[in-house]
Amino acid sequence: MKAIAVERGSSRPTLLDVSEPDPDAGEALLRTLRVGIDGTDHEVVRGNHGGYPVGDDYQILGHEAVAAVEDPNGTGLESGQLVVPTVRRPSTETESNEYFERGEPDMAPDGAYVERGIVGAHGYMSEFFVSPPEFLVPVPDSYAEHGFLVEPISNSEKAFEHAFAARSAFEWTPESALVLGNGPLGLLTLAMLETDSSPFERNYCLGRRDRPDPSIDIIERLGSTYVDSRETPVDGVAEAFEPMDFVYEATGYAKHAFQTVDALAPNGVGALLGIPNDWAFEVDGGRLHRELVLENKALFGSVNSNVGQYEAARDRLAELPDWFLDAFVTGVYAPDEAESAFEASDDAIKTVIEFDTP
Amino acid sequence: MKAIAVERGSSRPTLLDVSEPDPDAGEALLRTLRVGIDGTDHEVVRGNHGGYPVGDDYQILGHEAVAAVEDPNGTGLESGQLVVPTVRRPSTETESNEYFERGEPDMAPDGAYVERGIVGAHGYMSEFFVSPPEFLVPVPDSYAEHGFLVEPISNSEKAFEHAFAARSAFEWTPESALVLGNGPLGLLTLAMLETDSSPFERNYCLGRRDRPDPSIDIIERLGSTYVDSRETPVDGVAEAFEPMDFVYEATGYAKHAFQTVDALAPNGVGALLGIPNDWAFEVDGGRLHRELVLENKALFGSVNSNVGQYEAARDRLAELPDWFLDAFVTGVYAPDEAESAFEASDDAIKTVIEFDTP
Numbered sequence: 001m002k003a004i005a006v007e008r009g010s011s012r013p014t015l016l017d018v019s020e021p022d023p024d025a026g027e028a029l030l031r032t033l034r035v036g037i038d039g040t041d042h043e044v045v046r047g048n049h050g051g052y053p054v055g056d057d058y059q060i061l062g063h064e065a066v067a068a069v070e071d072p073n074g075t076g077l078e079s080g081q082l083v084v085p086t087v088r089r090p091s092t093e094t095e096s097n098e099y100f101e102r103g104e105p106d107m108a109p110d111g112a113y114v115e116r117g118i119v120g121a122h123g124y125m126s127e128f129f130v131s132p133p134e135f136l137v138p139v140p141d142s143y144a145e146h147g148f149l150v151e152p153i154s155n156s157e158k159a160f161e162h163a164f165a166a167r168s169a170f171e172w173t174p175e176s177a178l179v180l181g182n183g184p185l186g187l188l189t190l191a192m193l194e195t196d197s198s199p200f201e202r203n204y205c206l207g208r209r210d211r212p213d214p215s216i217d218i219i220e221r222l223g224s225t226y227v228d229s230r231e232t233p234v235d236g237v238a239e240a241f242e243p244m245d246f247v248y249e250a251t252g253y254a255k256h257a258f259q260t261v262d263a264l265a266p267n268g269v270g271a272l273l274g275i276p277n278d279w280a281f282e283v284d285g286g287r288l289h290r291e292l293v294l295e296n297k298a299l300f301g302s303v304n305s306n307v308g309q310y311e312a313a314r315d316r317l318a319e320l321p322d323w324f325l326d327a328f329v330t331g332v333y334a335p336d337e338a339e340s341a342f343e344a345s346d347d348a349i350k351t352v353i354e355f356d357t358p
Numbered sequence: 359m360k361a362i363a364v365e366r367g368s369s370r371p372t373l374l375d376v377s378e379p380d381p382d383a384g385e386a387l388l389r390t391l392r393v394g395i396d397g398t399d400h401e402v403v404r405g406n407h408g409g410y411p412v413g414d415d416y417q418i419l420g421h422e423a424v425a426a427v428e429d430p431n432g433t434g435l436e437s438g439q440l441v442v443p444t445v446r447r448p449s450t451e452t453e454s455n456e457y458f459e460r461g462e463p464d465m466a467p468d469g470a471y472v473e474r475g476i477v478g479a480h481g482y483m484s485e486f487f488v489s490p491p492e493f494l495v496p497v498p499d500s501y502a503e504h505g506f507l508v509e510p511i512s513n514s515e516k517a518f519e520h521a522f523a524a525r526s527a528f529e530w531t532p533e534s535a536l537v538l539g540n541g542p543l544g545l546l547t548l549a550m551l552e553t554d555s556s557p558f559e560r561n562y563c564l565g566r567r568d569r570p571d572p573s574i575d576i577i578e579r580l581g582s583t584y585v586d587s588r589e590t591p592v593d594g595v596a597e598a599f600e601p602m603d604f605v606y607e608a609t610g611y612a613k614h615a616f617q618t619v620d621a622l623a624p625n626g627v628g629a630l631l632g633i634p635n636d637w638a639f640e641v642d643g644g645r646l647h648r649e650l651v652l653e654n655k656a657l658f659g660s661v662n663s664n665v666g667q668y669e670a671a672r673d674r675l676a677e678l679p680d681w682f683l684d685a686f687v688t689g690v691y692a693p694d695e696a697e698s699a700f701e702a703s704d705d706a707i708k709t710v711i712e713f714d715t716p
Binding site: 102104106107109110158161162165166167168169170171254255257258266267272273274275276277278279280281282283284285286287288289290291292293294295296297298299300301302303 | 460462464465467468516519520523524525526527528529612613615616624625630631632633634635636637638639640641642643644645646647648649650651652653654655656657658659660661
């Protein structure tokens with residue numbers, strides 16, 4: 001079958017012909033429909049990942065997928081059912097561990113998991129893959145086209161959940177939110193903040209692009225405000241616009257983690273999702289420390305997501321307007337166009353590889 | 359009546375003779391028993407505070423108090439009842455505001471409150487004071503001696519509450535805790551972590567003092583481990599001892615806020631309570647940001663406390679062993695010894711001024 005992988009020693013995606021996987025007892029066989037590409041996939045291609053699957057010199061890419069059940073293989077799934085697979089699996093040395101047993105693989109520490117398509121396990125950019133059913137979240141038949149967005153949305157659902165938990169010891173009624181980054185995850189999160197079920201009334205999205213720009217068009221059509229970081233840096237947002245009850249960082253730019261403290265309103269909370277490399281710089285640590293304390297501010301990091309958050313993401317996806325999804329998905333590629341798919345143009349927002357249709 | 363105050367232009371405590379306060383309707387008259395001295399009082403004496411009570415050129419000190427109801431004045435309190443007064447009051451321009459109305463003055467932003475004994479309102483270091491009953495937390499008759507500790511304990515109750523809230527979106531079963539600072543608030547918090555009702559099993563307290571030292575004796579008698587920061591800096595604690603599920607910062611040393619990220623275990627949370635001055639220094643912001651994200655770590659600032667947290671503190675105080683309270687309170691001074699009380703020796707831990715006994 002066709003698979004898009006990165007081979008050892010290479011730093012570009014390659015279309016391979018690999019053998020179809022054979023499901024073990026307790027595993028279903030899935031037929032891949034679509035797999036999205038995100039920043040982590042680019043990192044994996046560039047070689048910034050933790051290791052190839054045991055015994056292989058290539059890593060099949062992709063972790064944002066929607067698939068159809070090809071062979072339930074006694075798992076209780078129904079043939080043809082659409083599903084979204086989760087990313088984390090117990091590490092190869094163990095069958096499971098406490099984090100997986102209680103349904104919280106997203107909270108497992110480094111070493112307790114592999115990640116399909118990212119580190120130590122093959123991803124979903126192949127015509128077929130296998131998985132135990134507990135790592136497959138059923139989605140409606142109508143999700144063939146955009147169901148691959150359930151995975152990135154679930155990461156933000158987790159961040160929202162942790163943000164509200166962090167502020168649950170008092171009455172927190174947030175109104176303003178700032179998304180740092182107008183890349184795919186930033187825009188998707190902004191669209192989530194603009195849904196009817198969101199409590200946020202005024203949303204802002206920070207980027208560094210000139211108009212006309214399709215991401216700025218999306219920001220404004222959503223009803224949000226575009227903040228150009230070249231005019232208003234993150235630590236100037238509170239004064240130029242308003243202090244933010246919630247800041248969601250999706251830039252991976254380390255200074256933003258610290259400037260977030262300044263952007264927050266009293267009692268606000270910042271969620272960090274970017275994964276920067278080492279970078280030493282100066283901060284006014286005394287002032288940041290003091291502001292955190294005197295204004296009861298909070299910061300937390302968030303990675304990955306659990307099945308409950310995938311289910312929330314499935315529901316949230318249904319709330320996103322059609323025009324948004326149409327504008328957001330800017331490229332649909334066939335598997336043999338993988339290299340083009342990974343070379344996104346400046347105007348590209350979200351790129352997806354289509355292996356099959358239902 | 360006698361009152362210990364700092365006068366405009368002075369930076370030392372002075373015993374004044376001021377007129378007894380006259381309770382307005384809705385206010386009780388309280389007879390002060392004991393008032394503790396903490397770091398904030400020293401800051402106020404040194405002039406680092408926001409302003410004198412309107413119309414006065416002096417600020418009566420003290421916010422850690424226990425008192426007896428002298429005259430209920432129709433408030434429903436009982437004469438002779440022991441109470442602990444809370445610190446924050448609505449700012450002088452307003453009768454109340456939403457934070458006070460919902461019982462969360464601790465979450466009020468700067469400008470929405472004054473603080474008795476700290477900024478804009480007289481404190482409790484006087485023979486009598488007045489207060490509406492909603493700011494008085496009843497305590498048992500046995501609390502005349504140590505009830506003044508309810509206020510500092512309540513600040514840590516709030517920090518504990520916010521820490522558990524911040525980790526309530528998943529199953530968090532913390533075992534290890536590190537208190538940064540072996541001053542009075544650090545030791546008191548360590549004793550709280552060592553009570554039977556605390557889930558923490560292994561507690562550590564960081565300081566920079568040589569043995570023999572009374573605070574180290576207390577740390578070890580509590581069953582905790584002393585960490586000498588000159589041998590093991592905060593960012594070396596995880597390796598030298600163990601990664602910490604909870605870090606409680608009570609040093610006001612800004613670098614500790616950032617090193618806390620390194621001291622934390624995956625999924626851990628750090629509570630910051632110190633109030634440093636501006637101080638610019640270099641951090642590896644990229645690494646700190648990345649560790650927060652990949653290990654789901656959290657940090658938050660916490661200041662002040664609400665009535666519910668005073669009530670929790672009242673219950674917690676009953677759990678602290680007698681030997682601890684005896685060793686912890688190292689000096690009891692009369693009002694006319696105020697200057698000596700504020701000039702604590704190296705061996706002093708907690709100093710209290712006794713105005714009266716029940």
